[in-house]
Amino acid sequence: MRILILIIGMGIVTYLPRMLPAVLVEKIRFNKKMEKFLSLIPYTAMAALIFPGVLSVDEGNMAIGLVGAFVAVILSWLKMPIMLVVVGAIISDIVVYMLV
């Protein structure tokens, strides 16, 4: 029962921030400045999601995150498809684990 209440409560507080803008944006018209601000959000959001979290992929070994991210940066710089970038990063980390 306790778990069920927890799940439902978590569901509500997760859904609210995702849903509220759908209701509110209807009524607001953003000006040019605000549009520009919003258009930057995807980039800053992803930057913040990647860094510094990537350094602690393995709490005990920063090299795992660094090597994986480095390989991902190189592969994506070379315009590889996303799937290849991800697989490349995983394989490089498997190699690091086998070497350490």
Place this chain on the structure above:
Amino acid sequence: MKRFISGVKTGLPICMGVIPVGISFGIIARQGGLESWQAILMSIIVFAGASQIMSIGMLVQGASVPAIIFATFLINLRHLIMSTYVMNRLKEKGLLKKMALAYVLCDESFALFSMSEEGEDDDIFLFGINVVLGISWIVSTAIGCIALSVLPDTISKSLGIAFYASFIAILMPNIRKNMQLFLVVIITGIINSMFGMFFSSSTALIFSILIGACIGMVIIKDEERSME
């Protein structure tokens, strides 16, 4: 239908990032004392990787239900910002449709959607992305519950990089052409690391997203369109 399929195709590579997290959540949830059905139900209802994993950690440490719910709220506040962006782009669509699409709005679907070119039937496109992500999240949770620890340690640990690698792969094509945008991304990462020393990681995340965008307003010249 074409836009739906294109959404599904866009979402597929990101499953590589979602599935390992789902599997780990399944494993962690079982180890933390949840029944398999409870873990899967949580993945269906909550649909938020980081907060689900955190909730198990808090449960194990004996935290109260309201405390866990409040922490979940804080972690997911960032979606308020992301959803504002998405909903602004879907402005012309029906409210009920948008409320339904909001249900599966997560970091991944936001990333894919916001980096895609604007087009007709963006709502159907986003729905395609959401369906793929939703199914892979729920199914991978179930796999984690069953598998527990069948995977060799080296491989399951290496899967942790998938989440970050997929974000790097989404971000790179857009910033490699625009050095000012590249700079904003780097600065935001640095701000987030500094804030992380003083605040919880979810608070740091929210503030660095907003401050990073403010800095971008100054650095990036108006005539250069940042979104394509």
